[in-house]
Amino acid sequence: MELNKKTLIGTVGYHILGNHSMPPMMYHHLTKMSWPDHVKVDELNWGPVAVVQMMEAESPPFEKVIILCAIERKGRKIGQIDVFRWLGKLPDEEQIQACVGDAATGVISVENLLVIGEYFKIWKDEVYLVDVEPGPEVAGEKWTESMESCIPDVISTIKKLVVTGMDDGIDIKYLQGDTLFTNKIVTD
Amino acid sequence: MCFKNLPIAFDDQGNAYLKEDIANPYEYKVVDLGQEQDKLHSLMEKNGFIKNVDYDPVTRVAGALAFHSVVDLKEKKVLSTNSMATLFRGYEIILKGRDPRDAAYISSRACGVCGGVHATTSALAIEMALGIKPPPLGVVMRNILLAIEYLYDHPLHLFLLAGPDYSEELVAATNPELISKAASSKCKNKDVHGYDTILDIMKDLNPLKGKLYLEALSMTRVAREAYVQIGGKYPHPQSVVPGGISVTVTMTTLNEVYTRLIKFFDYGKKTTGIWDDVFDFFYEQDERYQQCGVRPATMADTGVWDRPDFYDASFENCDKWGEARWSTPGILVDGEVVTTKLSELNAGLEEFVEHSYYEKWQEHKFKTDDKGLPLSPNHPWNKDTIPKPGKQSWRDRYSWDTCPTWDRLPMEAGAYSRMYLTAKAQKAPESKYLENTGHSMKIHVPKYNLPAADLEWKIPTHWNAFERNRARAYCIPYSAMVALENWEIAQQLIRNGETAVSTPFEIPKKGLYKGFGAWGAGRGFLTHHLIVENGLIQNYQILTPSTLNAAPRTPWGAPGPYEEAVMNTPILEKFDTPEDYKGIDILRAIRSFDPCMPCTTHIMAKDTNHVVTREVTTCACGIE
Numbered sequence: 001m002e003l004n005k006k007t008l009i010g011t012v013g014y015h016i017l018g019n020h021s022m023p024p025m026m027y028h029h030l031t032k033m034s035w036p037d038h039v040k041v042d043e044l045n046w047g048p049v050a051v052v053q054m055m056e057a058e059s060p061p062f063e064k065v066i067i068l069c070a071i072e073r074k075g076r077k078i079g080q081i082d083v084f085r086w087l088g089k090l091p092d093e094e095q096i097q098a099c100v101g102d103a104a105t106g107v108i109s110v111e112n113l114l115v116i117g118e119y120f121k122i123w124k125d126e127v128y129l130v131d132v133e134p135g136p137e138v139a140g141e142k143w144t145e146s147m148e149s150c151i152p153d154v155i156s157t158i159k160k161l162v163v164t165g166m167d168d169g170i171d172i173k174y175l176q177g178d179t180l181f182t183n184k185i186v187t188d
Numbered sequence: 189m190c191f192k193n194l195p196i197a198f199d200d201q202g203n204a205y206l207k208e209d210i211a212n213p214y215e216y217k218v219v220d221l222g223q224e225q226d227k228l229h230s231l232m233e234k235n236g237f238i239k240n241v242d243y244d245p246v247t248r249v250a251g252a253l254a255f256h257s258v259v260d261l262k263e264k265k266v267l268s269t270n271s272m273a274t275l276f277r278g279y280e281i282i283l284k285g286r287d288p289r290d291a292a293y294i295s296s297r298a299c300g301v302c303g304g305v306h307a308t309t310s311a312l313a314i315e316m317a318l319g320i321k322p323p324p325l326g327v328v329m330r331n332i333l334l335a336i337e338y339l340y341d342h343p344l345h346l347f348l349l350a351g352p353d354y355s356e357e358l359v360a361a362t363n364p365e366l367i368s369k370a371a372s373s374k375c376k377n378k379d380v381h382g383y384d385t386i387l388d389i390m391k392d393l394n395p396l397k398g399k400l401y402l403e404a405l406s407m408t409r410v411a412r413e414a415y416v417q418i419g420g421k422y423p424h425p426q427s428v429v430p431g432g433i434s435v436t437v438t439m440t441t442l443n444e445v446y447t448r449l450i451k452f453f454d455y456g457k458k459t460t461g462i463w464d465d466v467f468d469f470f471y472e473q474d475e476r477y478q479q480c481g482v483r484p485a486t487m488a489d490t491g492v493w494d495r496p497d498f499y500d501a502s503f504e505n506c507d508k509w510g511e512a513r514w515s516t517p518g519i520l521v522d523g524e525v526v527t528t529k530l531s532e533l534n535a536g537l538e539e540f541v542e543h544s545y546y547e548k549w550q551e552h553k554f555k556t557d558d559k560g561l562p563l564s565p566n567h568p569w570n571k572d573t574i575p576k577p578g579k580q581s582w583r584d585r586y587s588w589d590t591c592p593t594w595d596r597l598p599m600e601a602g603a604y605s606r607m608y609l610t611a612k613a614q615k616a617p618e619s620k621y622l623e624n625t626g627h628s629m630k631i632h633v634p635k636y637n638l639p640a641a642d643l644e645w646k647i648p649t650h651w652n653a654f655e656r657n658r659a660r661a662y663c664i665p666y667s668a669m670v671a672l673e674n675w676e677i678a679q680q681l682i683r684n685g686e687t688a689v690s691t692p693f694e695i696p697k698k699g700l701y702k703g704f705g706a707w708g709a710g711r712g713f714l715t716h717h718l719i720v721e722n723g724l725i726q727n728y729q730i731l732t733p734s735t736l737n738a739a740p741r742t743p744w745g746a747p748g749p750y751e752e753a754v755m756n757t758p759i760l761e762k763f764d765t766p767e768d769y770k771g772i773d774i775l776r777a778i779r780s781f782d783p784c785m786p787c788t789t790h791i792m793a794k795d796t797n798h799v800v801t802r803e804v805t806t807c808a809c810g811i812e
Contacts, residue, residue: 050409053409093395093396100396101348105300105301105349106300
C-alpha cells in the first residue's frame with residue numbers, strides 16, 4: 001500500500017437538517033485537526049461542477065478522496081458507519097445529464113458529485129464515502145444522541161483511511177454509477 | 189390609468205383612490221374547474237387519441253415541477269394543462285419572528301442558483317422599511333454582483349438546461365426530417381461563432397459532449413470567480429447586507445473582476461449569433477414553430493441595477509429611483525407598457541390560493557400604501573401563509589404555488605421581461621453601451637479577442653418559446669455592459685475617495701415598519717415584502733419569477749403562464765404511435781421560461797420546527 005498519497009477529505013450535506021447536516025458541521029472540526037501535509041480538508045458543498053473544475057485545476061491531482069456524508073439508507077441504525085469505495089462506472093447519459101442539471105441548479109448530492117466527477121474523470125485512484133446513517137430528515141441544528149456518540153468512530157475511520165487504506169481492517173462496501181440510482185449496493 | 193380590473197382610480201392630481209359605490213371592491217368570481225374536467229373525461233372516453241401526458245418531474249429544470257396536459261395526438265393539439273409545484277416553500281414561515289438582519293442570509297437559501305439575488309432583495313426590503321440609504325459604492329458593487337450572477341445563470345440555462353432541446357440528439361429523435369435540412373443550412377453568423385452549418389451547432393449543443401455545452405460549464409466558472417471577489421462565496425454571498433455590502437473594495441478587486449468580465453464580451457457576441465442562427469432556422473423550416481409556447485407579452489418586471497445618484501431606498505421616491513434603473517421596472521400588457529412606477533407595480537399585486545394548498549387568510553391589515561394607493565386584501569403585505577396539504581385535484585387544488593396576478597392578470601416573468609420593458613419604455617439612463625429604441629435594444633460590445641460589435645435585440649412579433657431563449661441570449665451582453673458601466677463608476681468613486689460601501693443602522697425595538705425589495709433573479713421578477721414590528725419580522729412574503737410563471741389557474745379560471753403557453757403549443761414532433769411521443773414541443777415551451785422551482789417550493793418545518801413535510805401526491809396517476 002502506497003503511503004502519503006495526496007488526499008482530500010471532503011464534506012457534503014445540507015445545513016440545518018439535523019443528523020443529515022453532520023458532514024457540513026463536522027467540516028470545521030476536521031479543519032482544526034492536525035493532519036499530515038499531504039492531506040487537505042475542504043467543503044464539497046459548492047456544487048459538483050465547481051468541484052470538478054477545482055479538481056481539474058489541482059496539480060498534482062488528489063490520489064485519494066474521502067467524502068464524509070450522511071445518506072438515509074434502509075436497514076441501518078442511526079449512527080451506523082459504512083465505508084463505501086467508489087468503483088466508477090457510469091449510469092446512462094440521460095441520468096448523467098439529470099445529475100448535471102441538478103448540480104447546476106444548486107442541488108447538493110453525493111451521488112451527483114460521484115457521477116459528475118466520474119464523467120469528467122476527476123477521480124484518480126481511491127474514492128471513499130464515509131457514510132453515517134442519519135435517520136429521517138428533521139429540521140434543526142441538533143443531532144440525536146446516536147449521531148453524537150458515533151462521531152469518535154467517524155473520525156477514527158477517516159484517520160484510518162487517510163493513513164492506511166482499504167485493506168486495513170475496514171469493512172468496505174462498494175458503489176458504482178451504473179447501479180447507484182437503483183439503490184443497489186455492490187457488496188462484493 | 190394603469191388599472192383596468194382592480195377598483196383603483198386616479199383623480200386629476202394623480203392621487204389614487206378606491207372606486208366608490210362598490211359593495212365589495214375586491215370581490216371576484218370563483219369558477220368551477222370541474223366542468224372543464226368533465227368535458228375532458230367525456231372526450232377521452234370517446235377518442236383513443238386523446239391522452240393524458242404527464243411530466244413528473246419535468247427534467248432539466250431546477251427542482252420540483254410537474255406538468256399535466258391532455259393532448260389530442262391525432263389533431264396534434266393540447267387541450268388542457270396544469271402546472272404543479274410539488275413541494276412547499278416555507279421561507280415565509282421560517283422568517284417570521286426573526287431579527288430582520290437574519291433575512292438576507294436565510295432567504296438567500298431560497299435558491300441554489302440565485303441566492304445572491306434573494307439576499308439583495310431582502311436587503312432592499314429592509315432598507316425601505318427602516319430608511320437606510322447605502323453609499324454609492326455599495327449600490328454600484330451590488331449592481332456588478334447582480335450582473336455577474338446573470339452571467340452565470342444565462343449560459344447555464346441556454347446551454348445546459350434548454351440547449352439540449354435544440355441539439356442534434358434531441359432533434360434527431362423528435363423531428364429527424366430537420367437534421368438533413370440543418371446539414372445544408374449555412375449559418376449567418378459564422379464570422380462570429382465559427383460554425384458553418386446549423387447541424388454543426390446542433391452537434392455542439394449535445395448534452396455532456398458538445399463543445400457549447402462544455403464551454404458553458406467553463407463560463408459559469410469564470411462568472412463565479414468574478415462573483416466571489418465581491419460576494420465572498422457563491423451562490424450564498426456573505427457580503428450582501430442591508431445598507432450596502434460588507435467587503436472592502438479596492439482597485440485590485442475591480443481589476444480581478446474585470447479580467448473575468450471581459451471574457452463575456454466575446455461570449456455574448458458568440459452566444460447571440462448562435463441562438464439567432466438556430467431559432468431562425470426553426471422558423472424557416474416550419475412557421476408553426478412561432479406558436480410554440482406562445483402567449484401575449486403580458487409580463488411584470490421589477491427592474492434592477494440602481495443608479496447610485498437616485499437610489500435612496502425610500503418608498504416615497506421609489507417611482508423615481510425605480511425608473512432611473514438600468515433596467516426599467518413595470519408592467520407590459522399584450523406588449524404595451526402600462527406602468528413603469530414601482531408603487532403601481534406594487535399596488536397591483538395580489539396572490540390567490542383557490543387552487544393551491546393554502547388556506548385563505550382573513551385580515552386586511554393594510555388598506556393603502558404610504559402614498560394612499562389602495563391595497564387589496566390579497567396583496568403580499570396583507571397575505572398570511574397558511575399551508576394546507578390536501579388531495580390533488582384538477583377540479584380544485586393542485587399546486588403548492590400560489591396564483592399571483594397584477595391587476596387581476598396572470599403575469600409572466602423572465603430575463604427577457606427585463607429587456608422587453610427597458611427597450612420599450614425608453615426610460616433607462618443614457619449609456620455609451622446601451623440604447624433603447626422603443627422597438628429594440630442596441631448593445632455596443634467593445635473589442636476583446638473578437639472585434640467590437642453592435643448587437644440589436646428586436647421586440648418580436650410573436651412572444652414564444654424561441655423568443656424567450658433568444659432574448660435570454662441577448663441578456664448576456666446586456667448584463668455584461670451594465671456590469672462594465674458600473675465597473676467604470678466604481679473606479680471613479682474609488683479615485684474620488686468615496687470608498688464607503690455600507691451605512692450603519694440599528695433595528696428599532698418599537699414600532700411598525702414595512703418595505704418591499706424589488707430586484708430580479710436570472711429568471712426575472714423578484715419581490716420580498718416585509719413587515720417589521722417591535723424589532724422582529726412580523727410578516728415576510730416572497731414572490732419569485734417561478735411563482736408567477738408556474739401559477740395554477742386564477743380563481744376565475746385563467747391559466748397561469750406555463751399553462752397558457754403549453755395550451756397554445758402545436759405538436760410538431762414526428763411520431764408513429766402515441767407510445768413514441770416524447771412531447772418535445774411542450775417541454776420546449778416549459779423550459780423556455782427557465783423554471784426555477786427551488787424558488788417556488790421549499791420544505792417547511794412543520795409546527796414544531798422538527799418535521800420536514802412533503803405531504804403531496806406528485807404522481808398524476810389517478811388524480812381527478
